[in-house]
Amino acid sequence: MRYEVSLDDRRVRVEITPDGRFTVDDRAIPADVRETVRHRQWSVALDGETHEVTLLTYDPLRVDVDGRDVHASVIDERSLRARGSAARPGGGRFELRAPMPGLLKAVHVKEGDVVEREAPLVTLEAMKMENELRAPGPGRVVRIAATAGTKVEGGSVLLVIVE
Amino acid sequence: MHVRLADAAYPIGPAAPRESYLNAARLIEVAKRSGCDAVHPGYGFLSENAAFAQAVVDAGLTFIGPPAAVQRALGEKTAARRLAREARVPVAEGTEPLRDVAAARDTAARIGYPVLLKPASGGGGKGMRLVAKADELEAAWRGATGEATAAFGQPALYLEKAVEQPRHIEVQIFGDARGKVLWLGERDCSVQRRHQKLIEETPAPSIDDELRERLGDAAVRIAKAAGYQSAGTVEFLVDAKRRFYFLEVNTRLQVEHPVTEMVTGLDLVALQLRVAAGEALPFAQPDVVRRGAAIECRITAEDPFAGFIPVSGAIALVREPNGPGVRVDSALFAGMTVPDEYDALLAKLIVHGRDRDEALTRMRRALREMRVAGIPTSLPFHRHALYEPDFAAGRYHTGYVAEHWPPADRPDLPDGAAAAAALVAVLATRSRSERSQVATVYSAWALAAREDALR
Numbered sequence: 001m002r003y004e005v006s007l008d009d010r011r012v013r014v015e016i017t018p019d020g021r022f023t024v025d026d027r028a029i030p031a032d033v034r035e036t037v038r039h040r041q042w043s044v045a046l047d048g049e050t051h052e053v054t055l056l057t058y059d060p061l062r063v064d065v066d067g068r069d070v071h072a073s074v075i076d077e078r079s080l081r082a083r084g085s086a087a088r089p090g091g092g093r094f095e096l097r098a099p100m101p102g103l104l105k106a107v108h109v110k111e112g113d114v115v116e117r118e119a120p121l122v123t124l125e126a127m128k129m130e131n132e133l134r135a136p137g138p139g140r141v142v143r144i145a146a147t148a149g150t151k152v153e154g155g156s157v158l159l160v161i162v163e
Numbered sequence: 164m165h166v167r168l169a170d171a172a173y174p175i176g177p178a179a180p181r182e183s184y185l186n187a188a189r190l191i192e193v194a195k196r197s198g199c200d201a202v203h204p205g206y207g208f209l210s211e212n213a214a215f216a217q218a219v220v221d222a223g224l225t226f227i228g229p230p231a232a233v234q235r236a237l238g239e240k241t242a243a244r245r246l247a248r249e250a251r252v253p254v255a256e257g258t259e260p261l262r263d264v265a266a267a268r269d270t271a272a273r274i275g276y277p278v279l280l281k282p283a284s285g286g287g288g289k290g291m292r293l294v295a296k297a298d299e300l301e302a303a304w305r306g307a308t309g310e311a312t313a314a315f316g317q318p319a320l321y322l323e324k325a326v327e328q329p330r331h332i333e334v335q336i337f338g339d340a341r342g343k344v345l346w347l348g349e350r351d352c353s354v355q356r357r358h359q360k361l362i363e364e365t366p367a368p369s370i371d372d373e374l375r376e377r378l379g380d381a382a383v384r385i386a387k388a389a390g391y392q393s394a395g396t397v398e399f400l401v402d403a404k405r406r407f408y409f410l411e412v413n414t415r416l417q418v419e420h421p422v423t424e425m426v427t428g429l430d431l432v433a434l435q436l437r438v439a440a441g442e443a444l445p446f447a448q449p450d451v452v453r454r455g456a457a458i459e460c461r462i463t464a465e466d467p468f469a470g471f472i473p474v475s476g477a478i479a480l481v482r483e484p485n486g487p488g489v490r491v492d493s494a495l496f497a498g499m500t501v502p503d504e505y506d507a508l509l510a511k512l513i514v515h516g517r518d519r520d521e522a523l524t525r526m527r528r529a530l531r532e533m534r535v536a537g538i539p540t541s542l543p544f545h546r547h548a549l550y551e552p553d554f555a556a557g558r559y560h561t562g563y564v565a566e567h568w569p570p571a572d573r574p575d576l577p578d579g580a581a582a583a584a585a586l587v588a589v590l591a592t593r594s595r596s597e598r599s600q601v602a603t604v605y606s607a608w609a610l611a612a613r614e615d616a617l618r
C-alpha cells in the first residue's frame with residue numbers, strides 16, 4: 001500500500017510492501033521499527049541513525065520526532081485517487097471545532113465573509129478564560145454552525161471555511 | 164497527583180472550585196477534622212484571600228503565609244499602590260477602584276491610552292485587559308468584570324496607564340515575625356501570553372547589578388512598610404529606559420519560586436514553615452548569595468498552535484527529563500485526565516547552570532527529552548523560544564509571545580527524522596483505522612534474516 005504523508009510543509013511518499021518492507025520517496029530503506037509504548041511511541045533505526053517518534057495526538061495527527069513536534073497527515077493511495085491527483089491532503093476546507101466544552105461568547109464573522117489568516121472567528125469561554133479562536137489561513141466562511149451565547153460540546157463544529 | 168503523594172487525603176467537595184477549593188468554611192472544617200495544626204494555601208485559589216487567612220487563625224490553626232492584616236494592606240491593589248508611594252517607590256499612573264464603565268472611560272481619556280484594566284483583588288494576571296483605544300473599553304470592561312468575579316469573587320476593577328514594552332521583573336522577599344525582611348533576588352517573567360507567565364528566569368538578563376540592588380531595596384521598603392511576614396513577591400515593570408514602576412505585591416509563594424531556590428540554595432517552603440512556627444530567619448542579607456542562572460518553563464495543557472487555548476483530556480505518556488541541574492515539579496502521570504475546571508499548569512521544568520548560557524543549553528536539552536502525549540501542550544512554544552535569537556540573547560519584553568509566536572518559519576526536518584516520522588505516521592494511522600492486532604515489531608532486518616534462513 002502507498003501513502004502520502006505530510007509533515008509540516010514537507011511531503012513524503014511511503015510504501016509498505018506486503019512482505020513488510022518500506023520505501024520512502026521510492027527508495028527502499030532498511031528500517032527497524034519497534035513499538036516501544038503501545039499506540040504511542042516507536043523507536044526507528046535507519047541508515048545508522050535511531051529516531052524516537054511519539055504520537056502526541058491522533059486527531060489532528062501530531063507527532064514528536066527526536067524532541068521536535070510535527071503536524072502530520074496520512075492519505076492512502078485509494079483516497080488519493082478518489083480525490084484526484086491534484087488534491088492536497090487537508091487542503092481547501094477547514095472546520096473550526098470547539099477544542100473543549102465551553103460557552104460560545106461571540107461569533108465575529110458571518111456566512112460569506114472573507115477572512116485573513118489569524119482573523120478572530122469566535123470567542124469561547126472555557127477554564128475561566130475567554131479564548132479567541134482564529135483562522136488558520138485565508139478563506140471564505142461558508143457555514144456558521146453554532147449560535148453565540150450557547151454552550152458547545154468539545155469537538156463540535158462551530159463554522160466552516162473554504163480556501 | 165498531590166492526592167497520590169499525600170500521607171492523608173480528605174474530600175473537600177465537588178470539582179467546581181467554588182464548592183471546594185474556594186469554599187473556606189469547608190476547608191477549615193476538614194482541616195480541623197484531620198487534626199492538623201497549620202494550613203498552607205499553595206499558590207492559587209485562596210492563597211491571597213485575607214478573609215481565609217483570618218478564618219484559619221480564628222479556627223485556632225496557624226496560617227502559613229502573611230497574616231490577614233498584611234494581605235489586606237497589600238492584596239487590594241489600589242491600597243498597595245498608596246503604600247508604595249508612601250515608601251517612595253515609583254508607581255505607574257492609575258486610579259482607585261472604579262464605579263462603572265463610564266468612570267473608566269473618563270479616567271482613560273484623562274491619563275491617555277493605552278491603559279490596563281485590572282481587578283482590584285486577586286493576581287496572576289487573571290481578568291486583566293490591555294485596552295489600546297476607547298472603543299475597546301466597553302468589551303474589555305465586560306470581560307474583565309466576568310473573569311474577576313469568577314476567579315476572585317470580586318468584580319471591582321481599576322485602571323492603570325500601560326507602560327510600553329515593559330519587562331515584568333519581580334523581587335522575592337521574605338520576612339519573619341520579628342520584623343526582619345530580606346530580598347532573595349529577582350526574576351524576569353516577561354514571557355507571557357494573556358498576562359500568564361510561560362518562562363521565568365533569574366537573574367533578569369536585561370538589568371545590571373546597580374538596578375537589581377535598587378529594585379531589591381524598593382521591594383524591602385514596601386514589605387517593611389506593610390509589616391511583611393513569610394514569602395512574597397513585589398512585582399515591577401521596567402521600561403526600555405530602565406525606569407521602574409511598582410505593580411503589585413503577591414502575598415503568597417509564587418509558581419516560579421523554584422528559580423530563586425535554584426540560585427540561592429534555599430528551600431522557600433521550609434522557610435515558610437519555620438517562620439509560621441515563630442522562628443526567626445536563620446540568616447541575614449549578606450548571607451544571601453546567588454550562584455549562576457536558573458530558568459523555568461511552565462508546561463501547560465494549552466495548544467500553542469490554537470492561540471494557547473486550554474485543553475483537557477487524558478495523558479497517554481509522560482517522560483520527564485533529568486540530569487545535573489534539572490528539576491521537574493510536576494503533576495503529570497500517564498493515565499491521568501487533565502480536568503477542565505482548573506488552571507492549565509501541568510509541570511514546571513526548571514534548570515540551573517553556572518551562567519545563563521549553561522542554563523539555556525540545559526533547558527534546550529531538557530525540553531528535547533521531555534515527552535507528553537495525549538493532549539497538546541505548550542512544549543512546542545518553549546522549544547521554539549529557547550532557540551529563538553531574541554530570547555537567547557535576553558532581549559525580550561512582555562510583547563515577546565505576540566511578536567515571536569506562531570513562528571514565521573521553522574527549521575527543516577532532517578531527512579532521517581522525516582522518514583522515521585512518516586513511517587510511524589503510516590503505521591499508527593493504519594493500525595488504528597483497521598483496529599487490528601498489528602504486530603508490534605516491523606523489522607526489515609529481521610525479515611531479511613528470516614528469508615536468508617529459509618533460502
